[in-house]
Amino acid sequence: MVALPSLRGLQAFEAAARTGSFAAAAEELSISAAAVSQLIRTVEEQMGRQLFHRINRRAVLTEAGVEMLPRLTMAFREIGSVARDLGGDAFRPRLVISVPPSMAMGWLSERIVRFVASHGAADISLRGDDDPVSFDHELIDIRLSYGPHYREHPTEEIVRDAVYPVCAPTLAGATRSDGLASLPLIHTDWGPTGASFPSWRNWFEAAGVETGRAAQRGLSANSSRAALDLAISGLGVALAQGIYCAQALEDGKLVRAAAQSLELRQPYCLTIPERSARRDIVGAFREWLIGECVHAVSSSALGTNK
Amino acid sequence: MVALPSLRGLQAFEAAARTGSFAAAAEELSISAAAVSQLIRTVEEQMGRQLFHRINRRAVLTEAGVEMLPRLTMAFREIGSVARDLGGDAFRPRLVISVPPSMAMGWLSERIVRFVASHGAADISLRGDDDPVSFDHELIDIRLSYGPHYREHPTEEIVRDAVYPVCAPTLAGATRSDGLASLPLIHTDWGPTGASFPSWRNWFEAAGVETGRAAQRGLSANSSRAALDLAISGLGVALAQGIYCAQALEDGKLVRAAAQSLELRQPYCLTIPERSARRDIVGAFREWLIGECVHAVSSSALGTNK
DNA sequence: GAAATAGATAAGATCACCTTATCTTTCGGA
């Protein structure tokens, strides 16, 4: 890392640019206005670039100054926040979790309360992000993704899920006589990001069944969550991911409608950037999340043909 | 803002904690190891909290140190990045645009190349985020959202869109005789975040038509983009937002299938946090984006009954 | 136009920061 310019000077510049006046910056930093003026001049000399236009004893930000201000403001605000946390009697650990949007909405937000309950005070933020996320510009402690993106950070495959045909118990009888032929199919639109997820067409191929148009009949839902709800309501057979339907299977709200399953092409992966790896809460959440995923996937996989 | 501790001391702590040794930190900062030791001790005294355990001339991070390290690393990295940009001969302005995921994928990413082409070198990142986004923790320059969230930042309503029944020109003849009764309807699943968007049921109510079950027949798509594609393919009539279908209407790929339209409940809003408002590129993008939105919405609204 | 305000500059003070030197403890070979 190349040597930084005077941090104090940058701080003075940030305060002056943000408040719009050297005098206000001086007050904020509890130093004299002359000191602010000198600090800023020092930075300008070190950087070889004007940050303020000096028009007749009046300071107006240059374009360079305007462009850099927000970034410095964010950086110094973060440092100030760290200082406040350190100075307080006790601080709440912070945990930033990023998962695909489909997981953030239902599955994980339902379960995460259990983690919170068992881990006391912490500021947890759960975000739904599409891949790729930027570990460089955002402070993400742990990222769950479908498939191994992020080879440049420590990444582990945690589980490979599969999809299963599931339906309400009341519909299950019909599958004995003629397979799935008589039941409406619930199609899940995975959306633009999930184009590689298996469809009913793929499933019928795997099962060795000739389908013609049959694989297209039925309802459709715009999320795996919605598809499951339709299936639980008894409206048809959904092709559901194990991790999402495990709970409903355990509760008896759903049953498997056929033994054939279909593995997903990619495993779920967990990425923890080096900077966050040593933190207790990150490690604890990692353990917990892997446990939840493995449990859900394996409990849903009992007694199927992969 | 309360006075920060020694910035130089925090920098020394960050380097030492990240590299794992005072000696390495000293090398990185081009100072002596003794200086690092003293700087860190100074910060510990100012904060009233140990950052390293000193076990027999060996330094091991405390829990507080481990927790704070990633945040400081990010902050100092950003400062370093600012310094590099400032020191270089020319810097590329950075622009972080956040819009709802549905807009990030199709509509905006198609058009934004025109903005890029007319604005030269810039590092633009276009992100699809659900509301609410955090202006406090993320450096977002401009946010487009459906409805006025973010009252705490300068926000302007830019346009109120409506939905229109649209279909391929080849289907349009059928609407003369019996309205929409004989055409398949394409339903758009707005997903969990767009629950307040109008449905075909709402549209028929507004048109004063008794529908019974008719409003439920037809296909469905999981995104407005997919619904439009189905309509263009001639598979039915979609209820499309003006902003999304304007281009297809202009190109003649779609025509309006009925005059009745339905206004969205919320306007589209643009939020620009104070810190970014003065930047040229932000202002330019704001102008451009408002123009694109207004143009798309108004061109799609020609000759309809609101 | 006078007073108040904002910034620049000069000169000198001081304190934060840095170095060198020395000591202790640990660790990795031979």
Next chain:
DNA sequence: TCCGAAAGATAAGGTGATCTTATCTATTTC
């Protein structure tokens, strides 16, 4: 087991970045 190398703490003292006070000029405000 012993030795040398490496890591960190501490002391003493140097130096330069940072800060203050004082003074000056231009601008804004009443």
